[in-house]
Amino acid sequence: MTLYKINEMFETIQGEGVFTGVPAVFVRLQQCPVGCAWCDTKQTWDATPQDETTFDVIIQKAQDNPQWCQASADDIIQRYQQEGYTARHIVITGGEPCIYDLHALTHAFEAIGCRCQIETSGTFEVKASVDTWVTVSPKVAMKGKLPIIDSALLRANEIKHPVATAKDIDNLDALVSRVDIANSTEIALQPISQKGRATELCIETCIKRNWRLSIQTHKYLSIA
Numbered sequence: 001m002t003l004y005k006i007n008e009m010f011e012t013i014q015g016e017g018v019f020t021g022v023p024a025v026f027v028r029l030q031q032c033p034v035g036c037a038w039c040d041t042k043q044t045w046d047a048t049p050q051d052e053t054t055f056d057v058i059i060q061k062a063q064d065n066p067q068w069c070q071a072s073a074d075d076i077i078q079r080y081q082q083e084g085y086t087a088r089h090i091v092i093t094g095g096e097p098c099i100y101d102l103h104a105l106t107h108a109f110e111a112i113g114c115r116c117q118i119e120t121s122g123t124f125e126v127k128a129s130v131d132t133w134v135t136v137s138p139k140v141a142m143k144g145k146l147p148i149i150d151s152a153l154l155r156a157n158e159i160k161h162p163v164a165t166a167k168d169i170d171n172l173d174a175l176v177s178r179v180d181i182a183n184s185t186e187i188a189l190q191p192i193s194q195k196g197r198a199t200e201l202c203i204e205t206c207i208k209r210n211w212r213l214s215i216q217t218h219k220y221l222s223i224a
C-alpha cells in the first residue's frame with residue numbers, strides 16, 4: 001500500500017493554468033529534491049521525523065510549516081468526505097508529487113467522481129491514472145541538478161513554464177523541440193513572482209507564439 005506524506009489539504013479555487021477559477025481541493029505532498037531558489041513552498045522540501053503529526057493537525061493548518069502526516073489513499077478519501085468538500089477537482093501538488101506513485105490516489109478520487117490534476121516539475125516519471133490531467137512546470141538547471149525527463153514532457157496535458165528572463169523561454173524551446181509534444185498539449189508561460197518585466201516578456205511571447213498566459217491569480221487575491 002502506498003503511503004503519502006501530506007503537508008496540507010484544503011479547499012480553494014485553482015489560481016493558475018488551464019483550470020484557473022475552478023473550485024479545487026489541494027493535496028500538497030511533502031518532499032522535493034529539485035531546489036528552486038524562488039520556491040514558495042520551501043516548507044515541503046524535507047520530511048524530518050520531528051515534524052510528523054496527525055491528519056487532524058494537518059487539516060487545520062492555518063500557516064505554512066514543515067509539519068506532515070502519513071496517509072493512504074483511503075485515508076485521504078475518507079478525510080475529503082469527512083470535511084464535506086464540494087469541489088470535484090483535485091490538485092495533487094507539492095513539493096514534488098511525482099516522487100510518489102500516484103496511481104492509488106488518483107484512482108481513489110476518480111472512483112468517487114472527482115477529476116485529478118498533478119502539478120509536477122517534470123523531473124520524475126508520472127505514475128497516475130490515464131485520466132489525470134498532468135501539468136508539467138519544468139524546473140530547468142535548479143540546485144538539485146535533476147534533468148527534465150522526456151516521459152514527463154510527453155505525458156503533459158499542459159506545460160506551464162515559469163519565466164523570469166528570455167533565457168527561460170530559450171530553455172522551454174529546447175525542451176519542446178527535444179520531444180514530439182502532442183498538438184493538444186497546452187503551453188503556457190507564467191511570470192515568476194508577479195515581476196513586471198517577466199510579465200511583459202510573457203505577454204509579448206504568448207501573443208507571438210499563440211501560447212497561453214498563466215497568472216498566479218491566487219497571489220493577487222491573497223488566497224491559498
Ligand code: SF4
Pocket residue numbers: 032033034035036038039040041042044094095096121139
Ligand atoms: S519543484 Fe516546486 S516544490 Fe520543488 S523546489 Fe521547485 S518550486 Fe519548490
